[in-house]
Amino acid sequence: MALRHFGAAAAVAIAVGMTTSPAMAVTEIQWWHAMTGANNDVIVKLATDFNASQTDYKVIPTYKGNYPDTMNAGIAAFRAGNAPHIMQVFEVGTATMMAATGAVKPVYKLMADAGEKFDPKIYLPAITGYYSTSKGEMLSFPFNSSSTVMWVNLDELKKANVEIPKTWPETFEAAKKLKAAGHDTCGFSGSWVTWVNLEQLSAWHNVPLASKANGLDGFDTVLEFNGPLQVKHLETLVELQKTKTYDYAGRTNTGEGRFTSGECPIYLTSSAFFGNVKAQAKFNFTAVPMPYYPDAKGAPQNSIIGGASLWVMGGKSAEEYKGVAKFLTFLSDTDRQVYIHKASGYLPITKAAYAKAKEEGFYKDQPYLETPLLELTNKEPTENSRGLRLGNMVQLRDVWSEEIEQALAGKKTAKQALDAAVERGNTMLRQFEKTAVK
Amino acid sequence: MQKQAIFQSKLLPYALVAPQLAIVLIFFYWPALQAVIQSFLLQDAFGLSSTFVWFENYIELFKDAAYFEAIVRTFFFSFAIAVSSLSFALLLAVMADKPLRGSMLYRTLLIWPYAVAPPVVGVLWIFMLHPSLGVLSRYLRNMGIDWNPLLNGDQAAALIILAAAWKQISYNFLFFLAGLQAIPKSVFEAAAIDGARPMRRFWTVTFPLLSPTIFFLLVVNIVYAFFDTFGIIDTMTRGGPGTSTVTLVYKVYSDGLLGGNLGSSAAQSVILMVMVIVLTGIQFRFVERKVTY
Numbered sequence: 055m056a057l058r059h060f061g062a063a064a065a066v067a068i069a070v071g072m073t074t075s076p077a078m079a080v081t082e083i084q085w086w087h088a089m090t091g092a093n094n095d096v097i098v099k100l101a102t103d104f105n106a107s108q109t110d111y112k113v114i115p116t117y118k119g120n121y122p123d124t125m126n127a128g129i130a131a132f133r134a135g136n137a138p139h140i141m142q143v144f145e146v147g148t149a150t151m152m153a154a155t156g157a158v159k160p161v162y163k164l165m166a167d168a169g170e171k172f173d174p175k176i177y178l179p180a181i182t183g184y185y186s187t188s189k190g191e192m193l194s195f196p197f198n199s200s201s202t203v204m205w206v207n208l209d210e211l212k213k214a215n216v217e218i219p220k221t222w223p224e225t226f227e228a229a230k231k232l233k234a235a236g237h238d239t240c241g242f243s244g245s246w247v248t249w250v251n252l253e254q255l256s257a258w259h260n261v262p263l264a265s266k267a268n269g270l271d272g273f274d275t276v277l278e279f280n281g282p283l284q285v286k287h288l289e290t291l292v293e294l295q296k297t298k299t300y301d302y303a304g305r306t307n308t309g310e311g312r313f314t315s316g317e318c319p320i321y322l323t324s325s326a327f328f329g330n331v332k333a334q335a336k337f338n339f340t341a342v343p344m345p346y347y348p349d350a351k352g353a354p355q356n357s358i359i360g361g362a363s364l365w366v367m368g369g370k371s372a373e374e375y376k377g378v379a380k381f382l383t384f385l386s387d388t389d390r391q392v393y394i395h396k397a398s399g400y401l402p403i404t405k406a407a408y409a410k411a412k413e414e415g416f417y418k419d420q421p422y423l424e425t426p427l428l429e430l431t432n433k434e435p436t437e438n439s440r441g442l443r444l445g446n447m448v449q450l451r452d453v454w455s456e457e458i459e460q461a462l463a464g465k466k467t468a469k470q471a472l473d474a475a476v477e478r479g480n481t482m483l484r485q486f487e488k489t490a491v492k
Numbered sequence: 493m494q495k496q497a498i499f500q501s502k503l504l505p506y507a508l509v510a511p512q513l514a515i516v517l518i519f520f521y522w523p524a525l526q527a528v529i530q531s532f533l534l535q536d537a538f539g540l541s542s543t544f545v546w547f548e549n550y551i552e553l554f555k556d557a558a559y560f561e562a563i564v565r566t567f568f569f570s571f572a573i574a575v576s577s578l579s580f581a582l583l584l585a586v587m588a589d590k591p592l593r594g595s596m597l598y599r600t601l602l603i604w605p606y607a608v609a610p611p612v613v614g615v616l617w618i619f620m621l622h623p624s625l626g627v628l629s630r631y632l633r634n635m636g637i638d639w640n641p642l643l644n645g646d647q648a649a650a651l652i653i654l655a656a657a658w659k660q661i662s663y664n665f666l667f668f669l670a671g672l673q674a675i676p677k678s679v680f681e682a683a684a685i686d687g688a689r690p691m692r693r694f695w696t697v698t699f700p701l702l703s704p705t706i707f708f709l710l711v712v713n714i715v716y717a718f719f720d721t722f723g724i725i726d727t728m729t730r731g732g733p734g735t736s737t738v739t740l741v742y743k744v745y746s747d748g749l750l751g752g753n754l755g756s757s758a759a760q761s762v763i764l765m766v767m768v769i770v771l772t773g774i775q776f777r778f779v780e781r782k783v784t785y
Contacts, residue, residue, distance in 0.1 A: 156540055
């Protein structure tokens, strides 16, 4: 009996094998990503559409956990000799990826080798700059980008008779009034404490976070964010923390519920917070550009991006690279970029897609969706606002957060905390420089 | 004579233990050896370039004040977690050991928390003690305590100890209950007849007779606090605020996976491995020999 079943099963297996074997001619392209929920649906749809559009290649998306998990899975797979073709890596992993010469295939090279038409000028420089060399060669393909914006609870501001603040001093005043009007646990707050209060703050005011164009021009970069602007900003936050006019909401984005619940009426975080705000906020809201210090010369400059890009891994065949190149061209299509923008809330990466979304009146009802684009394109990016490229950035952020927390808890002064953050960070950068492939 | 009759082939016994040996070698010794090798290397995350640096990773580690702080912190956490969860579990076990109506039900309910995974424990306690959303935080604030583990390091440490100890209570309870039931009733009766009050009976009879269990659990709890609290720390505080909840295991993870410094991370795991070998050695030596009635 059992044997007969086995025989039948084997026959079926052979039959299946025979029918699927012609499909083996299709070159498979593995795409590892970190998107969940609605954004995962977008990824699946993009892969399905691409697979339906031609017969030579098949893109297979696989969810690998959150950003650090996906990156570690990719690194482990590379060490074991079976890396995926395309890997979604968050922006802070950029330096680690680009240092891995041989492990990755730069996008500009991929496109040239595959003979695929590729014009880097069609992309928004504020976005691609983050992922390009100082010569403008694109290393990875921007996929989902966002920027820091200030989310505002319009109902609560109206109740407290407060105008939407534009500058930092106005924001502090607004928070004080909101606190007096009943928000006694939180006048304003924000997520990603280092991204908002060090990285974006520096770019937005055109001061360096680190030397060598924030690390874009070399791994021998040195941190420089203990300057007067950043110290003054942190000093003010420390002062306001004492009365909970500003209330620290953690290192990552776990505190974002404090905005949607109505507790914190002003909240600085990623523009990608939009999906949650739309689903959960029971009040009128908007998102405006980050505040700036009016006494800082030339502020506001332009903001930098957050999010992730697609890295092409090294050591694959020319045929496979051809498929990857075709897929990247497919993603750059104007209509497709408009679709990604509308479906996920992440930013379009080509100039044409931005123009088309504008033309279609997409921002008329939801002007806050254009806010991050206006910030990113506010001015021509400078050395200080093109992007960041610091090794071991995930842990760097943790170390900076540790020091900021010490300051907010009153254990160190703002200056001491930032000095220590710079010093500890530099030690880690030197460690990274030692291991980086020359 | 008999043994030879069973194993006629000399190879058969080896063949029979081979699967077990293979598992031990592949899943324990091989990774451990990898860690030792890695700890002598300076390597980038992708393994593209590596340099043999002898003991540099260890030397760097011992030059780092943060590492010693983490060692002290880990021992303090382990001690606090072990003592609080052991004493509470013992109290519960002594109470559940009494002939009560429905004692089976209490016992079963008390064992449940052990089935909860550490990260889930973390999330549960976050919900209860989150500074702005937590149910318990509201009571604390009404009592006049400025509860904010996001910025107050002592409170964050207390939170980790509380959550980690809570999870381990069930396990300890189970062993204590079994230990208590193994003590012959006649000993208590004799003590009672001699006029010893319940408290005195507990300290002079129950406690010494439970000492092997207590010692065994102490070692198990310390090992638990060393390693299994990672999930709780990662979900609750991620080592913060400042570095006030960075333990040795969390540092291994943070330096290796977040910081990409595999050499240092490997050196730290080797040191941890040595610590556990010592702990286990102590356990075998003392549980087997010294702790007797």
